[in-house]
Amino acid sequence: MAATDHSQQIKQDSQDYLITALLQLLKNQHLNEITVTKVVKKAGVSRMAFYRNFQTLEDILVAYFKPKIDQEFDIIINKTPQDKKMDALGNFFTDMAEPMKSAEIGNYEFIIQKIFDDNIKHFYDTVMNWDNFSDVQKKYWIKFMGAGTYAIWKEWLLTDQQESLHDIHTLIADFQIATLKALQNQTINKDI
Incomplete structure (x- = not known):
């Protein structure tokens, strides 16, 4: 060698x-x-x-979690059919249940959230058609959906997954559709 x-x-x-x-x-x-x-x-x-x-010690945790989370998002974005992406994202969160609980208890969950935020931005940039939206709408919608999605999954995981995964998927999809419609209406009303 x-x-x-x-x-x-x-x-x-x-x-x-x-x-x-x-x-x-x-x-x-x-x-x-x-x-x-x-x-x-x-x-x-x-x-x-x-x-x-x-x-820093935080750098160690980033070195541990980032490749794992990035790899999961890569699979969801590039290898999962469009109609299965939310299911794949849900499976990712299910797999993250124990690490998320440990991170919450150990006071380092913010590291996982930052890695998630970066990946969810890439996810929405890749899977969404942004042609009819302004850069401001795109930026803040992604932030809103990323934070909301993360908060829903975190709550679901930390409360022992009382609701079905299907119910959580439906809830997030409903929020996504409703907020996109609101943005589309805002764009249409601007043009009038």
Whole structure:
């Protein structure tokens, strides 16, 4: 193995050890109670190894969650038929039930929400036809739907999924259709 391959493997191993250590610590502590010192001690790496790979503890969580969430959204956007996209999004949220509960308890759920927000923007940019909408309408509709969708799923997951997944899909689809119609009416009324 060449020296660069070896150093890349060491870097990847350090990242993996740090991710594993932080996730283990988060089982018993909130993120704001954990220090870099605790993480490197548990990971068995140096502070230098930490700072070669990450700037903050939040960066470790992004490195863990972002590829997983991005991959799921990629499948939903690029490999799922149009009429099955909401079902696929629902399945993603079901799969995220335990990580979401842990994130809520561990006080790092904001990291998952940020990654979700970025992906939902890409999702709507890809699956929607925006020809008849202004840039302002598009921007704020995506923000509104992203935040609303996230809040509904989070509530559903954290309250032990009392409603059926079908009911949640229907609710989100109804909100999506109603708000799009409202935007279309706004555009039509502007033109009159």
